[in-house]
Amino acid sequence: MKIVLLGAPGAGKGTQAKNISERLSIPHISTGDIFRANIKGNTPLGLKAKEYMDKGQLVPDELTVEIVKDRLANPDCEKGFVLDGFPRTIPQAEYLDSVLGEMSIELDATLLISVKDEDIIERMSGRRTCPNCGASYHVAFNPTKVEGICDICKTPVIQRADDAAETVLNRLETYHKQTQPLISYYEKAGKLKTAEGADAVEETTSRVFEALGL
Ligand code: AMP
Secondary structure, three states, X not given: OXXXXXXXXXXXXXXXXXXXXXXXXXXXXXXXXXXXXXXXXXXXXXXXXXXXXXXXXXXXXXXXXXXXXXXXOOHHHOOOEEEEOOOOOHHHHHHHHHHHHHOOOOOOEEXXXXXXXXXXXXXXXXXXXXXXXXXXXXXXXXXXXXXOEOOOOOOEOEOOHHHOHHHHHXXXXXXXXXXXXXXXXXXXXXXXXXXXXXOOHHHHHHHHHHHOOO
């Protein structure tokens, strides 16, 4: 299946993309993860992306679309993929349509994980991430087994710079202005499915699987 996940930052796209990717054995493609890997590796793309990410703004489309095009051309995407965090603007969605058109591929579904702003703020301020393996936790809802230490690779977890309170508000504003219009874009294309994402992770996962017919 070829799937796009939509939703506000902190709605749980990363967690659900991972679940879908494991269930269907398809790659999970996160532009945010690609940018973070570039920042970690001090690449020119990483340096440019960081300026925007730290402020809660979107990285410009021209820096973003090419990395997705390259990634989709990888043979592991032939069976399908789950895109997490891309597209985030109407031009990115149009670009994706044209790239997929060139590859004679059609999206099976765009799934919106719907969570209210106040729940997002609570969630993101408590989010902790492993800088080594990328695992995601929450101090209250999904804590690490040993406080502050990643369960998987035992690295101390951190708060992502862009999860700091003022940046979260900027990211939400950016989401409403630039990404929310994609909901009607995909609705008009007859591709939109929605799963409520405010409850516990397991409940959201069942709703996500049900919405996608998995
Ligand atoms: P994420 O991990 O998906 O929440 O992404 C973290 C940050 O990376 C976002 O706040 C943006 O600054 C940047 N980013 C990720 N994906 C995109 C995209 N498709 N377009 C522009 N910026 C992006």
